[in-house]
Amino acid sequence: MISQKIVPPAKIESELQKIWESFSKEDTNKANLFTLIVYSERNNRLNLVRDTIQNLIEKFPCRIIFITYEPESKENYLKTAVSILSPPGEQKEVACDSIDIGVGKDDIEKVRYVVLPLLIPDLPVHLLWCEDPCKETKLLFHLKELASKIIFDSETSNNIFDFSKFIMNNFKCRESCLVDLNWLKTEDFRDILSSEFYESEKLKMLTSATSITLNVNQKENPLVRNFLIQAYYVIFWIASRLDWSYKEKKIEENTHHILFNKSSSSIRITINIDEKKVFNSGDILKIQVFADEGNEIIFERSESQPEALKVDSSNTQQCYLPHHFKFEKFELGHFLANEMITQPISNHFTKTLSKLSDVNDN
Amino acid sequence: MQKDNSHPLEDSEKIVKSIDPCTLVIFGATGDLTARKLIPAIYNLGKERHLPTNFACVGVARREKSHDDFRNDMEENIDKFSRTKPIDKGFWSNFKERLFYHQSQFDSDEGYESLKIFLSEIDSKHATGGNRIFYLSVQPKFFPLIIEKLKKHGLIYNPSDEKWSRVIIEKPFGKDLDSAKELQNQIQEHISEEQTYRIDHYLGKETVQNILVFRFANSIFESIWNYKHIEHVQITVAEDIGVENRGEFFEEEGLTRDIIQNHMMQLLSIIAMEPPVDLSEKGVRDEKVKVLQSVRPFTEDDFKNSVVRGQYKGGFVNGEKVKPYREEDEVSDKSNIETFTAIRFFIDNWRWDGVPFYIRGGKRLPKKVTEIAVIFKDSPGVLFQHKDNKNEPNVLAIRIQPDEGISMKINCKVPGPSSPIQPVKMDFRYGAYFGKAPPEAYERLILECINGDSTLFARSDEVLQSWKIFTPILEYWEANSPKDFPNYESGTWGPKSADELIKKDNRSWRKL
Numbered sequence: 001m002i003s004q005k006i007v008p009p010a011k012i013e014s015e016l017q018k019i020w021e022s023f024s025k026e027d028t029n030k031a032n033l034f035t036l037i038v039y040s041e042r043n044n045r046l047n048l049v050r051d052t053i054q055n056l057i058e059k060f061p062c063r064i065i066f067i068t069y070e071p072e073s074k075e076n077y078l079k080t081a082v083s084i085l086s087p088p089g090e091q092k093e094v095a096c097d098s099i100d101i102g103v104g105k106d107d108i109e110k111v112r113y114v115v116l117p118l119l120i121p122d123l124p125v126h127l128l129w130c131e132d133p134c135k136e137t138k139l140l141f142h143l144k145e146l147a148s149k150i151i152f153d154s155e156t157s158n159n160i161f162d163f164s165k166f167i168m169n170n171f172k173c174r175e176s177c178l179v180d181l182n183w184l185k186t187e188d189f190r191d192i193l194s195s196e197f198y199e200s201e202k203l204k205m206l207t208s209a210t211s212i213t214l215n216v217n218q219k220e221n222p223l224v225r226n227f228l229i230q231a232y233y234v235i236f237w238i239a240s241r242l243d244w245s246y247k248e249k250k251i252e253e254n255t256h257h258i259l260f261n262k263s264s265s266s267i268r269i270t271i272n273i274d275e276k277k278v279f280n281s282g283d284i285l286k287i288q289v290f291a292d293e294g295n296e297i298i299f300e301r302s303e304s305q306p307e308a309l310k311v312d313s314s315n316t317q318q319c320y321l322p323h324h325f326k327f328e329k330f331e332l333g334h335f336l337a338n339e340m341i342t343q344p345i346s347n348h349f350t351k352t353l354s355k356l357s358d359v360n361d362n
Numbered sequence: 363m364q365k366d367n368s369h370p371l372e373d374s375e376k377i378v379k380s381i382d383p384c385t386l387v388i389f390g391a392t393g394d395l396t397a398r399k400l401i402p403a404i405y406n407l408g409k410e411r412h413l414p415t416n417f418a419c420v421g422v423a424r425r426e427k428s429h430d431d432f433r434n435d436m437e438e439n440i441d442k443f444s445r446t447k448p449i450d451k452g453f454w455s456n457f458k459e460r461l462f463y464h465q466s467q468f469d470s471d472e473g474y475e476s477l478k479i480f481l482s483e484i485d486s487k488h489a490t491g492g493n494r495i496f497y498l499s500v501q502p503k504f505f506p507l508i509i510e511k512l513k514k515h516g517l518i519y520n521p522s523d524e525k526w527s528r529v530i531i532e533k534p535f536g537k538d539l540d541s542a543k544e545l546q547n548q549i550q551e552h553i554s555e556e557q558t559y560r561i562d563h564y565l566g567k568e569t570v571q572n573i574l575v576f577r578f579a580n581s582i583f584e585s586i587w588n589y590k591h592i593e594h595v596q597i598t599v600a601e602d603i604g605v606e607n608r609g610e611f612f613e614e615e616g617l618t619r620d621i622i623q624n625h626m627m628q629l630l631s632i633i634a635m636e637p638p639v640d641l642s643e644k645g646v647r648d649e650k651v652k653v654l655q656s657v658r659p660f661t662e663d664d665f666k667n668s669v670v671r672g673q674y675k676g677g678f679v680n681g682e683k684v685k686p687y688r689e690e691d692e693v694s695d696k697s698n699i700e701t702f703t704a705i706r707f708f709i710d711n712w713r714w715d716g717v718p719f720y721i722r723g724g725k726r727l728p729k730k731v732t733e734i735a736v737i738f739k740d741s742p743g744v745l746f747q748h749k750d751n752k753n754e755p756n757v758l759a760i761r762i763q764p765d766e767g768i769s770m771k772i773n774c775k776v777p778g779p780s781s782p783i784q785p786v787k788m789d790f791r792y793g794a795y796f797g798k799a800p801p802e803a804y805e806r807l808i809l810e811c812i813n814g815d816s817t818l819f820a821r822s823d824e825v826l827q828s829w830k831i832f833t834p835i836l837e838y839w840e841a842n843s844p845k846d847f848p849n850y851e852s853g854t855w856g857p858k859s860a861d862e863l864i865k866k867d868n869r870s871w872r873k874l
Contacts, residue, residue, distance in 0.1 A: 060796070197371055
């Protein structure tokens with residue numbers, strides 16, 4: 001990164017231009033595939049967000065407009081700075097614009113006016129909203145009109161059910177362009193489940209399942225409070241795909257129970273909490289699917305081989321040889337980049353949110 | 363099992379993710395192509411999560427080798443040849459468990475029987491579902507034999523079966539029209555056209571696929587893509603290397619069979635085709651065939667005036683002294699094989715009436731470059747053209763490799779009180795936007811085959827039509843030995859006759 005230069009908002013473009021001109025003798029290409037607006041409060045998650053962005057531009061360079069808000073600031077302020085970001089490595093073949101907007105207290109009102117002229121004409125604008133969307137809605141509602149894709153971070157919300165309700169109530173008309181970072185984290189599991197239950201016999205077993213048990217990892221991590229979100233996403237995704245309707249949810253000691261109604265029966269979901277050091281908080285460690293006639297499929301990750309997922313299936317007659325799936329190294333920025341650029345619009349996420357918003361968690 | 367779009371868990375938009383499980387069987391597993399291209403391609407596909415989750419790969423070759431020997435060799439090859447380096451040890455430790463080796467002679471019935479048993483074991487262990495791709499990375503003489511044996515031993519299913527089997531065949535597909543037809547007949551006895559995937563790796567290149575996007579997803583170009591606006595088209599496939607260790611192969615094939623008849627004709631078809639009705643395999647390939655069918659047949663006069671062949675002498679390439687073709691290993695010192703070809707084509711259809719397509723390809727040229735250049739007609743000369751000083755024509759250059767991208771040459775006013783006009787370039791470079799390491803062509807093609815999409819593979823009528831164009835030229839050459847071979851210095855842009863070919867039309871080759 002070329003060190004930041006603090007400039008007044010009116011000079012952002014011209015100062016960026018000067019920096020690029022200073023590069024003219026080097027073999028560095030300016031590459032801005034789209035504009036990414038990032039919003040975060042000044043808190044302990046900020047570095048995580050910045051790492052994700054750095055990770056993202058490795059894959060797809062873009063103009064970053066990074067808004068950092070300090071709501072509890074003693075005074076109003078709005079400061080802007082420019083720099084050039086490049087992927088790590090010695091050779092700076094590709095680099096992109098980075099514009100920082102630091103804002104305190106009521107000056108948040110001004111931000112949308114600062115942002116508007118900075119969008120790259122003709123190219124898509126994406127919005128990464130790294131705070132609870134229910135908290136600061138004014139700027140969000142302005143920026144959402146500019147964005148072709150809106151990425152939330154449900155981790156910042158109080159709970160996934162309120163988050164889902166808020167999104168479904170306020171963004172319904174934009175449902176085809178929404179995504180959540182926690183949703184991206186479940187992509188591997190969703191793909192594996194989809195693949196494992198691909199054949200009609202296996203799918204039949206899933207649709208007739210009587211209970212499903214999930215084990216979720218919880219370990220001390222100040223950046224993860226809502227460690228159950230990924231598990232909820234997977235369960236409510238299955239429910240939305242198989243047309244299960246939510247009936248009730250309760251917590252007994254450390255175990256969460258959810259009951260869904262199916263066409264002629266019901267299915268009980270149990271979420272147990274584990275603590276394993278090698279996994280991240282919120283990671284799903286195990287899924288067990290139980291059906292009639294002793295049919296059972298277990299998906300399990302082990303500490304000795306965290307990137308592998310073993311699948312064991314059996315019934316009263318036979319026990320099949322286990323097989324393995326591979327979990328990819330999770331680089332959030334790369335997943336995010338794929339989501340923005342290469343993934344087509346899918347309604348699986350919003351159908352899942354819709355199912356989650358049926359839950360009243362009060 | 364074929365894809366069922368009604369599957370509730372499947373995200374129909376994410377077509378890549380829920381592709382059928384399968385096993386890829388590579389015949390010729392100890393060969394150069396497997397080492398340099400195929401295994402690195404499979405590794406990168408796996409690493410980037412494009413392969414089906416239940417996937418295995420079996421290398422078949424004649425040499426004795428254990429699974430571990432094969433895995434170790436492939437690890438070295440990935441480290442050396444993969445576009446992503448160094449090898450990701452974490453990923454590899456898991457991935458290599460899905461790589462296997464099977465020793466067999468290509469004509470041994472026992473070998474195919476044991477392969478069948480081995481593949482069944484893999485199916486049950488790795489849930490690969492019985493679906494199979496056979497990649498024939500072997501000399502073409504083995505194609506009919508291997509396909510016949512695969513069919514005989516039940517390794518190839520009928521197209522109507524629930525499980526699928528597909529066969530990928532490397533070029534060259536025949537030596538001329540007759541041999542290509544014969545090979546086609548031999549293959550067709552055992553497998554259907556839908557099961558046959560004739561690979562032309564040029565079609566797997568991102569920049570080649572982008573030609574379709576460029577032409578048909580940008581409305582401004584299609585309206586001027588015709589004889590009214592385009593003056594001529596130049597296609598260049600230049601290599602700075604010589605024949606390297608392929609002397610024996612080259613003596614048999616020559617440059618025209620090696621790259622012109624296949625790769626360059628693919629480029630020509632894509633640049634000249636009509637918009638397809640859809641992007642299906644039939645839609646695209648039908649239009650490509652029509653272009654080849656419209657190529658004006660060569661007459662005796664054309665063999666002399668529209669076709670040029672050359673062979674390199676010694677010279678200097680990249681500052682290094684290089685030897686003449688006739689002194690290369692396994693090459694006859696009296697060889698008359700061409701290492702350079704330039705041809706002027708006309709496509710006799712409505713769109714391209716009277717527009718010449720000049721193509722040139724060669725070895726030991728000054729640099730490695732593949733480019734398609736569309737040269738537009740001059741603007742009316744009433745305003746900015748001065749006496750004796752015509753403006754440069756607009757040129758749209760599509761660079762296939764290296765430095766992939768698209769540039770447009772336009773005329774621009776030089777700042778100042780007078781108004782001299784200077785050509786400038788608007789440049790789009792792939793690397794600047796999408797990184798320096800686009801997926802290798804083989805990655806895309808293997809993936810397309812797993813997906814059962816043959817759009818990027820050559821269809822039999824396409825191959826035969828191309829041979830129909832080139833066989834008379836090759837026969838003429840065979841009957842009329844070149845009198846001036848070797849006729850161009852290494853490190854130059856080919857023989858003088860190539861310059862004359864285009865000069866007599868008052869045009870010149872682009873300086874690349």
